[in-house]
Amino acid sequence: MFLTSHIIQDMEKLIDDCIILDYGKILIQKSVSELMDTFKKFTFKISDTRISLPADEKFYNPAVYRGNGEVFSFQHMEYVKQYLCKHSIEHSQLKSEKLNLEDIFIGLTGKY
16 A cells, blocks of 8 residues: 655654655665664764864755764764764764754755
8 A cells, every 4th residue: 555644743653664755766675664763864963163063965954053073874874973083074073963853854945
């Protein structure tokens, strides 16, 4: 059965597998449990607020605002640490956060 909705928090309870589309393009196709177990939001403090985060194909919607950095990714924390060090980005308080399906959609698409 195919089910679609804009009320994502309800979908999380109803479906087993998920396809997230953006303008007709499939961004991801995985089981809901796999998405929720592996896709994370990483946040950190940045001392230089003028810095921007360089593009990385393994990050979705990297952003810096008010001294805080954030990236969404399927990668582990070690990858994020290496990325920040590689680009000489001084940071502190690096944290990872598990997400619900709605936050995963926002992280992948950058849309609320």
